[in-house]
Amino acid sequence: MTVFSIRSQDLEAARRVEEFQAIAANICKLHITPADAQNYRSETVIGLLPGIIMADTVHSACTTDRTNQLAAETGDNILLHIPVSGGFSIRQDGGHDVECAPGQVYVDPNEVPGVAEFRSEQANVFYVSIPRSFLASATAGLNTALRDVTALTPQWRLFLNYARSLHEELPHLAPEDAMQCAAHVQDLALMALGATREAAELAAGRGVRAARLKAVKADIERLLTSPDLTPDLVAARQGVSPRYLRSLFESDGMSFRDYVASRRLLMAYRQLADPTYRTMTISQIAMQAGFGDLSWFNARFKSAFGATPSDVRARAFTG
Template identity: 60%
Template structure:
């Protein structure tokens, strides 16, 4: 797995456009014609994963063409175009003229020639490129979705949140976890396209559950010390049942309550180790981290970290003093 960062400004102005389109050829084979050669700018990051490429790009107004010759070099991939700002008009062989703007997605069969015009002075977009073989279980829904603009449904939002988060964290994840996440993207894409019932059930058991759990954990983190934080409150925010939330955490060998307690204990541990918070009492820190029962906090802290809160604070302050 690797992450590539490419900027048009890195190339000599005399060859900037040609050099840039050669550099991004790992994701797409296109001829780029800027509205203004001298002012052309683009910044792109590409993630190369098993059975998947992700891309985040920003570029100026331009036209792009995929000729028959370039299309023949792309392989049998499906590219998901997701405009974040600006937008484009597109025509591909066998399709119709379409316009794609933020709030919609376009599924591009890379093996077909076509052309596009990017409208805005600044165009931000996110891309996924997936070999067609990984989407085969979607059945007829795949072919029916190609060369068409689709609205961003809840299923697409679920996929895109997961995919963009994965793209941002790629450089920090171990290879085996990246491979697992890549398979989740395949499943979520099948779901978003409106797969057959059989394919949907397969995907629901993997990618959708993983994305749901990731979104719920992120929400927990943002509301970690809120007194409202419980499974019912989170379930209502995500329009799912508390029972489904319990099943998600059970699949990881824990419970919602234990997961929240663990995250709060880690937060308390960080604050106790922070010299800047040494003037706060241990009970104040416990309460600020969402613990209302101090006896339970002390017992749980010692069981988790093998030391009392007082011992952890003393060791951290001693280490900070010695480092001066």
């Protein structure tokens, strides 16, 4: 996996536009014409993985042209344009003039020439490129969506949120974890495009469940110190059944109870070593972290970290 950036401001001012145009033509297969050449700014962070390419781009007003020659140099990929802010108009061969704004997705057959215009002084668009072969089981939905916009449905939002999170964390992931996450992105795209039942069930077993579990864990972090944190409460907040919630954690190799305990133990560990909490007793820290039984807390803490809470505190404030 590879992550790299393209920044116009890193280029020599006198030749900034020409050099940036050359880079964009080589990497993005686009010819870019800034609306204001002197003040044009663009920054793109690209993540390359087997099966997907992701790019988070922020730039000022410009026109992008995928010429016949540049289109011939692209692969047989589907490029998904998802505006985060700003927006653009686009027309590709065989299509019609389309406006794409935040809350929409444009589905681009990447090998087709076309022209897009970005009028906003700061457009932020997230792109995901997926080989067409990976989307074969969603062919009917894909063909309907090509060269057009579609609403950012809940399925597309799951796709976007998961892909953006992966893009952000990519530099910190082990290669095998990143490849597994790339498969989740593909599955979520299948679901959003209306794949066959078999493919949708596959997505439900991987991509959708992974995205749902991520949302559940984020909700747990918000409620971590609450004495009311239970599977029933989190399930109700997430709009799923407690049984489904338990199955999410079982598929992740840990029960809901053990996951919550591990997060609370880590919170307590950090506070025990933090001078900000030095005036608090160990029992107060344990209670604040959500542990009602001090002896159980001490036993779980030593099992998790190989040291007692007193040991951790003593090491933090001596020497």
